[in-house]
Amino acid sequence: MQRYIIIRLLQSLLALWVMSLIVFGLARVTGDPIDALLPIEATLEERETIRRNWGLDKPLHTQYLVFLSKAVRGDFGNSWKWQGHTAMGLVLARLPATLELAGVAIAISIVLALPLGVLAAVKKDTLFDSVGKMVALLGQSLPAFWLGIILMWIFAVMLGWLPTSGRGGISRLILPAVSLGWFQVAVIMRLVRSAMLDVLDSEFVKLTRVKGLSEWKVIWKHCLRNAAIVPLTYFAINAGVLMTGSVVIENVFVWPGTGRLALEAIQARDFQVVQAIVIIFATVFLFANLIVDILYAYLDPRIRYQ
Amino acid sequence: MRQARLRQSAGLFMVLMLLSLAFLGGDAQAQTREAKVDRLVIGLINPFRDYFRAWISGTPDHNIQHDPILEWLIEIDPDTGQYVPWLAKSWEMTPDGRLWRVKLQEGVNYHQDYGEFTAKDVVHNHALWCEANYPGRADPPSSAYRTGICTVERVEVINDYEVLMHCKEPCLDFEFYYSEAANVMMFSKAQWDKEGEMGYERKPAGTGPYEFKERKLGQSVLYERAPTPHWKHGVVDWKELMMTWTIEESTRYAQLLAGETHLTEVNKDLVDQLVSRGYKLVRSRGTAQQIQIVFGGLYFGTEDPQTGRYTEHGGITGKLDPSEPWTKKKVRQAMNKAINREELLEVLYKNRADYMYVHGYYPDLPGWDPTWEQRFPEMYGYDPQAAQRLLREAGYPNGFKAKAWLFPFAGAPELIPLVEAVQIQLLDVGIELRLEEADLVSTIAPIWRARKAHGYLAAVPPSKKAVEAQIAVFNAGKAGIHQFETDEIYRMWEELKQLADPTERDVLLRKIGNYKFENFEIIPLFNVFIEVVVDPNIVDDWAFPGWDGGDIGHTWRITACKQEEPCR
Numbered sequence: 031m032q033r034y035i036i037i038r039l040l041q042s043l044l045a046l047w048v049m050s051l052i053v054f055g056l057a058r059v060t061g062d063p064i065d066a067l068l069p070i071e072a073t074l075e076e077r078e079t080i081r082r083n084w085g086l087d088k089p090l091h092t093q094y095l096v097f098l099s100k101a102v103r104g105d106f107g108n109s110w111k112w113q114g115h116t117a118m119g120l121v122l123a124r125l126p127a128t129l130e131l132a133g134v135a136i137a138i139s140i141v142l143a144l145p146l147g148v149l150a151a152v153k154k155d156t157l158f159d160s161v162g163k164m165v166a167l168l169g170q171s172l173p174a175f176w177l178g179i180i181l182m183w184i185f186a187v188m189l190g191w192l193p194t195s196g197r198g199g200i201s202r203l204i205l206p207a208v209s210l211g212w213f214q215v216a217v218i219m220r221l222v223r224s225a226m227l228d229v230l231d232s233e234f235v236k237l238t239r240v241k242g243l244s245e246w247k248v249i250w251k252h253c254l255r256n257a258a259i260v261p262l263t264y265f266a267i268n269a270g271v272l273m274t275g276s277v278v279i280e281n282v283f284v285w286p287g288t289g290r291l292a293l294e295a296i297q298a299r300d301f302q303v304v305q306a307i308v309i310i311f312a313t314v315f316l317f318a319n320l321i322v323d324i325l326y327a328y329l330d331p332r333i334r335y336q
Numbered sequence: 337m338r339q340a341r342l343r344q345s346a347g348l349f350m351v352l353m354l355l356s357l358a359f360l361g362g363d364a365q366a367q368t369r370e371a372k373v374d375r376l377v378i379g380l381i382n383p384f385r386d387y388f389r390a391w392i393s394g395t396p397d398h399n400i401q402h403d404p405i406l407e408w409l410i411e412i413d414p415d416t417g418q419y420v421p422w423l424a425k426s427w428e429m430t431p432d433g434r435l436w437r438v439k440l441q442e443g444v445n446y447h448q449d450y451g452e453f454t455a456k457d458v459v460h461n462h463a464l465w466c467e468a469n470y471p472g473r474a475d476p477p478s479s480a481y482r483t484g485i486c487t488v489e490r491v492e493v494i495n496d497y498e499v500l501m502h503c504k505e506p507c508l509d510f511e512f513y514y515s516e517a518a519n520v521m522m523f524s525k526a527q528w529d530k531e532g533e534m535g536y537e538r539k540p541a542g543t544g545p546y547e548f549k550e551r552k553l554g555q556s557v558l559y560e561r562a563p564t565p566h567w568k569h570g571v572v573d574w575k576e577l578m579m580t581w582t583i584e585e586s587t588r589y590a591q592l593l594a595g596e597t598h599l600t601e602v603n604k605d606l607v608d609q610l611v612s613r614g615y616k617l618v619r620s621r622g623t624a625q626q627i628q629i630v631f632g633g634l635y636f637g638t639e640d641p642q643t644g645r646y647t648e649h650g651g652i653t654g655k656l657d658p659s660e661p662w663t664k665k666k667v668r669q670a671m672n673k674a675i676n677r678e679e680l681l682e683v684l685y686k687n688r689a690d691y692m693y694v695h696g697y698y699p700d701l702p703g704w705d706p707t708w709e710q711r712f713p714e715m716y717g718y719d720p721q722a723a724q725r726l727l728r729e730a731g732y733p734n735g736f737k738a739k740a741w742l743f744p745f746a747g748a749p750e751l752i753p754l755v756e757a758v759q760i761q762l763l764d765v766g767i768e769l770r771l772e773e774a775d776l777v778s779t780i781a782p783i784w785r786a787r788k789a790h791g792y793l794a795a796v797p798p799s800k801k802a803v804e805a806q807i808a809v810f811n812a813g814k815a816g817i818h819q820f821e822t823d824e825i826y827r828m829w830e831e832l833k834q835l836a837d838p839t840e841r842d843v844l845l846r847k848i849g850n851y852k853f854e855n856f857e858i859i860p861l862f863n864v865f866i867e868v869v870v871d872p873n874i875v876d877d878w879a880f881p882g883w884d885g886g887d888i889g890h891t892w893r894i895t896a897c898k899q900e901e902p903c904r
Contacts, residue, residue, distance in 0.1 A: 061778025067393045068478060076478045080393075083476060112553060113387040113475065114537050120553070179586050187593045194590045195582065196555070284582050286555050293583070294382070294554060299777065 031327065038323050042316040046309070050101065053308040054094050063299035067110055084110065097305065106306035111295060117302035121288055121310055127197055128280070128287030132272040134203055135211035139268075143215045144254075147222025147261075151230060152249060162219060169216025178209035178282040195284035206283040210276060214268055218261050225257035232256075265322060371896030372874055375576040378891075379588045379597035381746065382581050386553055388536050390519045391465045391473075395480035396799070396884075402521050403889045404559045404577055405447070405542035409438065409458070409522065410515035414879040414890055417622040417700040419511040422568070423453060423522055423543070425497075433506030433836025436488075440497045444567050447548075450524040450541040454496040460525035462491045462501075472533055484513045484805055485520055506836040512802035516884045545572045545892045556580045566892070573896035598874040599894070601867070603749045604686050610869045616904065618875075619688070620866040620882025622700070625748065625797040626692045629758065629859035631662045631671075632789025636822040637813070655787045661736045668856035670726035672716045674765040675859060680757055684750045689862035694853045695798065695819070696806030698863075702838070703803045703845025708853055715853075716860070723765045735766020740793040743776045747887070748797040754861075755795050769793065785816045797864070800883035803845050804832060811852070820857035872902035 064077050064086070081087045085096065100107065106117035150162035182205060186194040193202050229235060230253060238248050277289035284290070288307055295303035385398040409424035427438045444453040463470045465477050466486035479485070487507040492500040501510065514520055524541045531538070540548050545566035546559035559577045566572070580597065582588045589606050591597040592615070599618075602610070611617050639654030661667045681687055693708040693716075727735060740759065745751050759769040772792075774780050783789050796817070798806065810819040812829045828848050835841045866887045868878065876897040880890040897903035 059778075061775065062782065065777045065781045076482065079476050080478050110393075111386065113385075113389060113392050114534060115553070123553070179590075182587070182590050187590050190594065194594050194596055195587050196580075282584050282587055284555070284580070284584070284587060286552070291554065 034327060035320075035324060038320055042320055045316055046312055049312040050098060050305075050309060051094075053305050054097060057299075057301045057304050058090065060296075061299055063110060063301055066297070066299035101305070101309065106309075107302040109295075109300055109303050111298040111300040111303070117300075117306040120291060120303055121306045124286060124288045124291045125310070127285060128276050128289060131203070131206055131210060131276055131280070131285055131287060134207040135214065135272055136265075136268065138207055138211035139214035139218055142211075143218035144222055144261075146215075147219040148226055148249060148254060150219065150223045151226035154227065162223070166216040166220045169212050169219075172212070174209050174213055175278045175282050177212055178206065178279055181205050181209060182283070195282075197286050202283075206279050206285050209282070210272060210279045214272070218264065218268075221261045221264055222257060225260040226253060229253045229257045259326065262325060263322060265318070369898060371573045371575075371898065373598070374574070375578055376574040376599070376874070376894060376896075377578045377580060377597045378894075379580050379582055379591050379600035381588070381601055382583055383554070383557075383579075386551075388540050389475075389533065390521065391477040391479050392475045393478050394519045396517060396519050397887075399516065399519055399521070399884070400888060400891075401557055401579065402519075402540075402542075403516075403544075403884075404546035404891045405540060405544045405548050406521040406523065407444075407543045408514065408516040408520065410511055412515055412517055412881045412884050414621045414881045414893060417698075417881050417883070419515055422516075424514070427511070429508070429510070429836075431836060433508055434503045436501040436503070436507070436510050438499050438501060440499070441567070442497050444543050446524045446526065446543055447541045447562060448527070448539065450526040450530075452496075453522060453524075453543055455491075455493040455499045456496075457522050457525045458499050459491045459493060460528060461520055461522055462488060464523070465520055472528065474533060479519055481513055481518045481801075481805065483808075484509060484802075485518060487513070505833055508836070508838060508841055509802040509804050512805065516889055517801065543567075545569050546577055549576070554581060569892050572892050573894070577891060577894075592869065592871065595871070599868055599870045599878070602869060604684075604688070604867070607867055607869055608686065614872065614902065615869045616872040616875075616902075618868050618870055618878050620880050620887065622865070622882040623690070623698060623800055623863040624866040624882035624887040625799050625864050626695060627689070627748070627750075627754070627795065627797050627861045627864055628692065628695055629755075629793050629795050629861065630817065630819050631668060631858065632784075632792035632794065633657055633660045633663065634820045634857065635787050635818060636663075636820075637826060638823055657790045660790050661730070661732055661738070664730045665856060666726045666730040667732065669715070670723040670730065670765065671762065671767065672856055672859050673719045673723040673726065674762050674767070675758060675861075676718045676761055677861060678718065679761075680754065681862060684754055684757065685862060685864065688867070689864045692860045692863045694849045695810065695858050695860060696801075696803055696852075697845075697849045698800060698803075701803050702842045703849050705846050705849055705853075708849075711853075716856075720765050727765060727767075732766075735768065737768045737770065738793065739791055740769045740771050740795075741780055742771050742773045743780060743794075745776065745797060748864075751795045751797065755793070758793075758795075758859075781816060784818060787818050789818075793859075799887060803849075804829075807832070807848060811857075820852065820855070822855075825851060872904055873897060876903040 063084075064080055068077060068080060078087075085093060088096075097107075104118055109115050109117050109120055112120060146162050146165070150159045153159055182194050185192045185205060192205055196202050235248060235253060238252050239245075243252075276285070276287055277292055279285065280287045280289035281293055288310070291303065292307045295307065380400065383401060385394060388402065390398050390402065407423050409422060410427070411420050411422035412418070413420045421441070423441050423444060425439045425441045427436055429436050438458070440453070440455060440458070445451065446453060464473060465479060465482060466488070468476070487503050487505060488501045488510065489504045490502040492502060494500060503510070512518060522543065523536055527535050527541045542548070545562055547562050548557075549560045550558040557579045561572055561575050580591075582591065585602055585606065588597070588600045589602055589610070592600045592610065593613075607617055633656070635655040637654070656663060662671065677691060681689060681691075691712070693712050697704055699706075727733065740755050742752050742755055755771065759771060762769055780794065783792075798810070807825070807829050810817050811821060811825050813821055813826070825848065828844060828851070832841065832844050832848070835844060866880075866882050868888070870878065874897055876895045878890070878894045880888055880893060884890060
């Protein structure tokens with residue numbers, strides 16, 4: 031198990047380094063930040079002064095080495111758009127809001143999707159199953175931003191029950207979390223349903239029933255545990271999806287998280303902040319995958335010996 | 337009988353008195369003296385720059401956050417668009433145009449007990465923008481208009497309330513560069529000395545009618561009414577003023593409908609929807625932007641004969657490609673005459689814009705020629721037959737193929753449908769445009785800057801600014817667009833910069849304007865205004881000129897609706 035974790039850790043570090051190369055390169059091919067930050071009236075002399083001041087006059091490999099040496103210490107430099115703030119400071123200040131939103135969205139998706147998926151499998155081909163499949167279809171086909179705007183229109187504008195946007199208190203969290211989590215409800219429900227259907231047909235389930243275990247125990251303890259591997263794997267991807275999906279939802283609901291920060295930083299070609307966000311997103315994504323890999327190995331002992 | 341009549345008269349009098357009192361009382365009840373909400377919330381698009389130190393990459397678009405708290409030397413009157421006194425009480429130029437004597441307003445105090453605004457603050461702010469190594473300033477200045485601002489090379493203090501501003505060369509546009517149309521707002525020297533540079537970010541002390549209260553980075557800025565009445569504007573209507581930043585347009589729309597904001601910016605279609613729901617459209621009193629189409633590749637300047645190299649700061653480029661059809665004047669005129677401006681104005685701009693004639697020229701600024709309006713229909717007016725005839729004469733009887741860039745531009749959402757409409761109109765005279773989606777920053781700006789935009793049309797919305805500044809930026813090679821460059825225009829611009837007599841300058845500016853007009857340098861379309869929508873229950877009016885910083889400003893002129901009924 032220890033060796034398995036070490037190998038996974040090393041693979042994660044390698045992935046992170048590749049990610050740093052990609053984000054560094056991509057940030058620079060999307061345009062000159064001087065164009066985004068300096069007014070069009072700026073003279074050549076002013077452009078060159080800023081270029082020198084920000085180290086953009088150095089060769090690319092030198093810029094990358096400077097970036098990498100600082101990044102490993104958590105220093106991504108100062109933001110160009112938000113003068114007076116470090117890129118890391120900005121991201122860390124916004125991260126709790128994104129984690130809060132993503133956390134609640136995940137909670138909503140688990141609380142709704144697990145029982146719905148299990149029940150849809152148990153009550154296969156009934157009205158309940160059909161309704162469940164319809165919910166899943168809608169969840170997967172409605173774009174989150176569209177759903178967000180419609181929910182905002184109904185609950186904030188027409189009914190006046192909830193505020194349209196912003197952060198602060200549960201009332202402001204409901205609409206963005208539902209919009210963000212709705213897609214996940216659909217996906218997880220479908221995964222749980224199909225995994226449960228496989229397990230329900232297996233021999234050991236028949237055995238547990240023959241042994242006289244209650245149906246409740248058979249389904250919610252034995253079947254669900256065995257069916258959980260597939261949706262659990264999905265959680266790792268889900269973490270990444272929720273972080274990146276939050277870019278859209280955070281902008282629709284003016285949620286002050288890293289997603290909104292990312293969009294503004296990209297628009298302003300603020301390399302420092304973009305790099306910090308992507309590396310942190312990647313780290314969270316890789317960490318979630320690592321945890322899932324370990325859990326996976328725990329749930330299915332065959333995996334760790336492969 | 338007489339007594340009965342007296343009683344009747346007295347009774348009638350009493351009834352009339354009571355009715356009058358009831359009427360007056362009712363009227364008095366309908367008038368509420370205070371604003372209906374303590375906090376006015378303005379829903380804006382984005383902060384542009386989310387910091388106060390405007391000398392770092394600042395542009396006038398940055399000014400909106402400074403507007404409630406800080407003040408400039410010179411104000412732009414919302415109603416007339418003219419320069420009027422602000423922190424500068426008066427200003428006077430010497431005949432050589434190289435010196436301005438500026439008298440400052442007395443008795444103006446900074447917030448947070450930072451003392452009186454005096455000449456030392458003017459010296460300090462000039463240095464922040466213009467001095468290469470100002471002690472205590474971390475980042476070098478790089479703001480828009482810095483070249484013009486720093487034409488003032490030295491500020492000499494006569495006394496606390498009077499300064500002499502010495503210019504390197506005649507600086508007749510001093511008023512523009514030190515007005516709120518540019519971005520040298522007067523920060524406090526005392527605060528700088530006490531708190532250092534970052535004090536301006538934590539809690540900048542200004543002299544405006546509001547004090548800074550709180551900033552949530554990327555979300556909002558909150559101001560509160562200054563504790564004492566403002567020296568010029570008295571007591572503003574709102575106890576607090578908040579600006580919120582919401583990029584998503586549908587969210588801004590919903591925020592206004594839900595009553596979370598009281599004033600917002602949305603596109604013209606949504607404006608119409610809001611107005612039909614009872615909201616009120618308020619627009620800038622004057623023009624904010626000009627909408628025009630630029631011909632790429634009009635680099636008529638000759639190569640520098642002495643050095644044999646292209647220079648970046650002159651109109652001498654040597655980059656003309658004469659095979660481009662619109663390098664011929666007749667083709668440019670033909671393309672202008674192929675455009676049905678009336679249709680574009682009605683469909684895209686809902687008839688809420690004016691026609692423009694020459695880029696960078698406005699009726700209320702020097703150089704304006706009133707004959708342009710009369711000459712325009714004949715020279716530029718819609719006439720497809722004349723357009724085809726001109727194309728034939730230019731050697732393009734079957735038209736030609738060209739390209740046009742499509743790119744989104746914040747604050748000008750009509751640009752993309754405009755180019756699409758122009759594509760259809762040009763096709764009617766045989767000019768086939770291929771539209772290319774491109775990013776302004778990463779693709780178009782570098783091409784413009786390198787003078788390689790041959791064969792491309794682009795719709796752009798330049799903001800209103802002083803006329804010389806427009807020529808410097810668009811025609812004289814000082815900056816990035818290189819819209820129309822010739823040796824002649826460059827020579828006239830150089831001559832212009834040496835003129836000290838406003839009358840002579842006005843004449844030369846008009847000459848340059850006519851040169852641009854007669855050479856069909858662009859496809860001029862519309863002068864547009866900034867539009868905002870307000871909740872008429874809360875807001876009565878907002879008078880802003882349209883070319884103060886960021887196109888919107890004068891937030892202290894947002895007045896409350898103080899009657900029971902909405903202020904329609």
